[in-house]
Amino acid sequence: MKHIELDGGVSLCELVFGGTKRFDDSACKLQFEMMDRYIELGGNTFDSARSYNGGKSDSYLGTWLRTSGLGRDQVVLTTKGSCPNKETPYVHRLSPQEIQGDLMQSLDQIGTDYTDVHLLHRDDPSLPVGEIMQALDEMVRAGRARAIGCSNWTAARIASANAYARAHGLTPFAVSQVYFSLAQTTPMQANDLTLVTMNDVEFGWYRETQMPVMAFGAMGRGFFHAYAENRPQRERAFYNLDLLPENLRRAQRAVALCRRLGCSLGALLGAYVRDSGLRAAALCSFTKMNQLEDSAAMADVVLTPGQIRYLESGCTDALER
Numbered sequence: 001m002k003h004i005e006l007d008g009g010v011s012l013c014e015l016v017f018g019g020t021k022r023f024d025d026s027a028c029k030l031q032f033e034m035m036d037r038y039i040e041l042g043g044n045t046f047d048s049a050r051s052y053n054g055g056k057s058d059s060y061l062g063t064w065l066r067t068s069g070l071g072r073d074q075v076v077l078t079t080k081g082s083c084p085n086k087e088t089p090y091v092h093r094l095s096p097q098e099i100q101g102d103l104m105q106s107l108d109q110i111g112t113d114y115t116d117v118h119l120l121h122r123d124d125p126s127l128p129v130g131e132i133m134q135a136l137d138e139m140v141r142a143g144r145a146r147a148i149g150c151s152n153w154t155a156a157r158i159a160s161a162n163a164y165a166r167a168h169g170l171t172p173f174a175v176s177q178v179y180f181s182l183a184q185t186t187p188m189q190a191n192d193l194t195l196v197t198m199n200d201v202e203f204g205w206y207r208e209t210q211m212p213v214m215a216f217g218a219m220g221r222g223f224f225h226a227y228a229e230n231r232p233q234r235e236r237a238f239y240n241l242d243l244l245p246e247n248l249r250r251a252q253r254a255v256a257l258c259r260r261l262g263c264s265l266g267a268l269l270g271a272y273v274r275d276s277g278l279r280a281a282a283l284c285s286f287t288k289m290n291q292l293e294d295s296a297a298m299a300d301v302v303l304t305p306g307q308i309r310y311l312e313s314g315c316t317d318a319l320e321r
């Protein structure tokens with residue numbers, strides 16, 4: 001699998017193994033088997049967060065790592081902190097104590113001295129960026145994080161934070177985790193106004209700056225596969241993706257292009273994220289082994305600009321190029 005090089009010397013795999021609420025006691029054995037298989041398939045990057053399963057995602061990741069036989073330097077770990085509490089989604093947790101306390105708790109739960117990338121899970125755009133970047137920089141200087149990133153921050157806020165960091169000799173964000181897939185959505189549509197989803201403005205900034213992206217929801221949360229297999233959507237469509245007619249058209253084109261290229265749907269969706277003009281890795285989670293294998297096949301698929309255009313607009317003019 002290919003890798004994306006971040007500032008700070010961290011190398012992210014093009015397919016990142018996500019940690020989710022599925023990472024619970026009952027599904028643990030299967031998740032561990034999939035993590036072993038992901039390594040066999042050439043992957044090495046695992047995502048987690050303090051807020052996943054009340055911190056259990058971090059401790060499961062640590063348990064798996066200790067039993068895997070792998071050295072700490074053979075895997076890349078991305079941790080996330082500073083997510084608001086569920087009951088108070090608009091009350092930020094971005095004080096220096098909260099930022100640093102969350103990271104230290106993640107390290108403790110995983111059982112490691114450092115994370116490869118520590119990301120802020122949410123933003124509060126009313127806060128000045130200075131104190132936040134200072135707190136993160138202290139963690140980098142203390143050797144607790146090799147690089148830092150953010151999630152659900154707008155492009156404008158990231159630009160402002162990184163300009164501040166560069167002007168003050170602090171560590172800038174090296175990567176952004178953002179909802180991005182072939183499907184289109186908005187925070188309103190996803191019923192979560194604390195999310196930042198990819199749109200034309202955000203996309204234009206990422207393309208121009210080539211700021212690395214970890215695209216969460218890259219498999220469309222199962223929307224495309226349910227469409228392809230003619231399975232019911234409603235109770236599964238977390239982001240209401242099926243309610244947007246453009247997404248149904250995109251799903252139809254994705255199925256048609258898979259047939260034409262002879263590739264799996266998971267491979268095509270992962271390749272879309274990687275080949276659409278950004279420096280992006282597909283951040284995915286799986287409930288079945290065959291899903292992991294289906295998506296990992298993205299390593300064997302390269303989409304041309306003409307094929308990307310077809311998926312996005314239905315234009316067939318440049319399908320061969």
Ligand SMILES: NC(=O)c1ccc[n+]([C@@H]2O[C@H](COP(=O)([O-])OP(=O)(O)OC[C@H]3O[C@@H](n4cnc5c(N)ncnc54)[C@H](OP(=O)(O)O)[C@@H]3O)[C@@H](O)[C@H]2O)c1
Nearest residue numbers: 018019216217218219220221222225266284285287291294
């Ligand atoms: N930063 C943030 O705010 C944020 C938010 C959300 C997630 N994340 C991170 O991103 C990761 C992935 O997010 P996600 O789980 O929302 O997105 P996703 O990978 O698009 O969706 C995962 C779901 O899609 C289905 N699926 C995945 N691959 C498939 C395949 N090859 N074939 C058929 N179905 C497949 C499975 O659902 P079924 O088996 O149920 O059909 C699976 O549970 C998370 O684990 C987490 O680490 C970050």
